[in-house]
Amino acid sequence: MTSRPSRRAVLAGATAATAAVSLAATGSAAHALSTPSQADRQRLRRLISRMSLEEKVGQLFVMRVFGHSATDPDPADVASNQKEIGVKNAAELIARYHVGGIIYFTWAHNTRDPHQIADLSNGIQKAGLAQPTPVPLLISTDQEHGIVARVGAPATLMPGAMALGAHASREDTRIAARVAGAELAALGIRQNYAPVADVNVNPANPVIGVRSFGAAPEAVARLVAAQVEGYQSSGVAATAKHFPGHGDTAVDSHYGLPLITHSREQWERLDAPPFKAAIAAGIDSIMTAHLLFPALDPADDPATLSRPILTGILREKLGYDGVVVTDSLGMAGVRQKYGDDRVPVLALKAGVDQLLNPPVLSVAWNAVLKAVRNGEIEEKRIDESILRILELKTRRGLFRDPYVTHKGVDRTVGIRPHLVAADRVSERTTTLLVNTGRLLPLNRRKQRNLLVVGVDPAAPSGTGGPPTTVLAKALKELGFTATALSTSTGSRPDPTQEKIDAAVAAAKGKDAVIVATYNVSAKSSQRSLVSSLAETGVPVIHLAIRNPYDIARITGARASLATYSWTDVELRAAARVIAGRARPVGKLPVPVPRGDDPDQVLYPIGYGLSY
Structure with a gap:
């Protein structure tokens, strides 16, 4: 991870032909539904009135569960x-709570293959409709694409947010979400925790980075709105995250409590525009951030538990009346001050509707039940959240037909038009930063014999790899x-001297060397790898396969490109650019500060070479 640079130049920089994929081709037109009618709302209110208090409290929770099947998971x-x-x-979870x-995770063994996912979704819906008050479930996941993807191949994998930001095409960004949404809907997943609406103005941000579309607020806002339109036109609820903005943090909220030092004016200018654009686009849900933002609420509480932020700003100032979902309640950022029994109660009092993935469900569920019974939370307040949740389920067609079919999976997931669209969108994101002596594109006759070396980080499950x-x-x-x-050595991106020596030996006699780097810091031995390869006299092509900031720490490379991710689709696109089969048209969506003086910008937003 890079050390935290000064943000002066970065903050200044932050403010300073498309593949056709139709809804008919994806089979998702039937899911592009309108806002619930007054008759729908009356029906939903009657449904709520029939629920027991226990059923009402349960509707507020979105929970993980292990297993590939709703009723017959593996013994482990x-x-x-x-x-x-x-x-x-899962069936017992639904019956009891x-x-x-339910949220799907790869590590929970929910996402083995498309038919299995569809069957799991159907089993979950069957269990929901078998309750005393039958209600379909809203199944969700984190399918941001790029470095965060829970559903892998043979599903179509699209470029991540910062890669899309490099091309800055609303149409490409909308298509990426439309394809992804259609495939999720075909699997029974009707809520996606994407797009990331955070504006990544801090190059040292350890948790957002390339998950963001970039560092220019208005550009990020345009692409967030495009993704909202794409997902929701395909029948999947989009979720803008992480409100009120996680782009300028130096702490990962999974492990600590970040502090945002922006003034209220800076928040309006830097952080708010993407969320405003998402609301204007009709976003179904917004996810909260576990961070302190004193300019918005001076109390020492994370935004997830802040009534001034969630009700005062999000609901009242921005006029948002959709579903508000917490980030995972198992993260350290929300658990440091209060116990796991108080966090869900305080979140609801702050204005939250959905409580995501508490560490111990029984503790959280009983705490909310107790808070309603003793009058700390009024039952009518719970009813307001449930109505929002049920309206979302209505919009996504779950009351009409919550089930999916293998036939629908086969004609939607990973089909050729989607894969072609992913390749075409990806190759328009690759960014060329250096091309000394016009080394690129490589001449296949004169520079045929290549060595590909470098880091091989573990790819998101099912997205391919290893990168080299x-x-x-x-x-x-x-x-x-x-x-x-x-x-690489295991999960360590920095090579040993032995690995560097082996790479140098392998480079002898080659026409060019392509070296992949991953989050190069000032002390990273990846720097020595690149410079040692350059000293052999063999032309070196550098490929930053995560953050584009690596170039500031690299010396000796005659060409340098940024792919913004190491998934197969983006690496194949980079190969076509290197070979001259595609032109590099991507432009930096973030400024790259100098490695030796982070107050100065090495490459500004919008920089990118072509040929």
């Missing part, structure tokens, strides 16, 4: 469920001879 998943939740499977939603192998394979398919050599 049964053990995990019993240990963490006190139930055997009446949860309104994927890149070498892509270059071979384009007519080059390419050898892959990883310099």
Whole structure:
């Protein structure tokens, strides 16, 4: 991870042909539904009136559950469920706690393959409709694409947010979300925790980074709105996150409590525009941030628990009346001050509707039940949140037909038009930062024999990898001879001297070396890897496969590109650019500060070479 640079130049910089994929082709037109009618609302209010208090409290919770099946998970998943939740499977979870939603995770073994996901979704819906008061569930996941993806291949994998920000095309961004939304809907997933609406004005941000569209607020706002339109036109609830803005943090809220030092005026100018654009686009849900923002609320409480922020600003000032969902309640950022029994109660009092993934569901569920029974939270306040949640479920067609089919999966998920769209969108995001002596594009006749070396971080499950192998394979398919050599050691991106020496030896006799780097810091041995390869006299092409800031720490490379992610789709696009099969048209969506003086900008927003 890079050390935290000064933000003066970065804050200053932050303010300073499309593949056709139709809704008909994705089979999702039927899910593009309108706002619930007055008759719908009356029907939903009657439904709420029939619910027991326990059922009402359950509707507020979105919970994880282990297993590939709603009723018959593997024994290890049964053990995990019993240990963490006190139930055997998803069906028992729903019967006991009446949860309104379930979130899918790869590590919970929810997302093995498309047919399995569809069957799991159907099993969950069957359990929901078997309750005393039948209610379909809202199934959700984090499918941001790029470095965060819970559903992998054969589903279509799109570029992540910052890659899309490099092309800044509303149409490409909308298409990426439309394809992703159609495939999620076909799997029974009707709420996606995307897009990220944070404006990444801090290069050292440890948790947002390339998950953001960029550092220019208005540009981010345009692309956030495009993704909202894309997801929701495909029948999936979009979720703008993380309100009131997580882009200028130096602490990861999974492990600590970040502090935002922006003034109220800076918030209006830097952080607010994407959320305003999402609201104007009709966003279904907004996720809260576990961070302190004293200019918006001087109390020592994270935004998730702040009534001035969630009700005073989000509801009243911005006029948002959709669903507000917490970020995971298992994260350290929301658990440092209060116990797990108080956090969900305080979140509801602040203005939250959905309580996401508490660490111990029984503690959270009983705490909310007790708060309503003893009058700390009025039941009518709970009813307001439930109505919002049920209206969202109505908009997404869950009351009409919550089930999916294998046939629908097969004609939607990973189909050729979607894969072609992903490739075309991806190659328009690759950004060329350096091209000394016009090294690129490579001449296949004169520079045929290539070595691909560098870091091989673990890719999001199902998204491919390892990167050096994927890149070498892509270059071979384009007519080059390419050898892959990883310099990683386990999960460590920085190579040992032994790995560097091996890479230097392998470079001898090659026509060019392509070296992939990952979050290069001032002390990273990845710097030595690049400079040592350059000293061999073999032309070095540098590829930053996560944050584009690596170039500020690199010396000796004759060419440098940024891909913003190491997933297969973006690496294949970079290979086509290197080979001259596609032109580099991406432009930096963030400024890159100098490595030796972070107050100065090395490459500004909008910089990018072409040929």
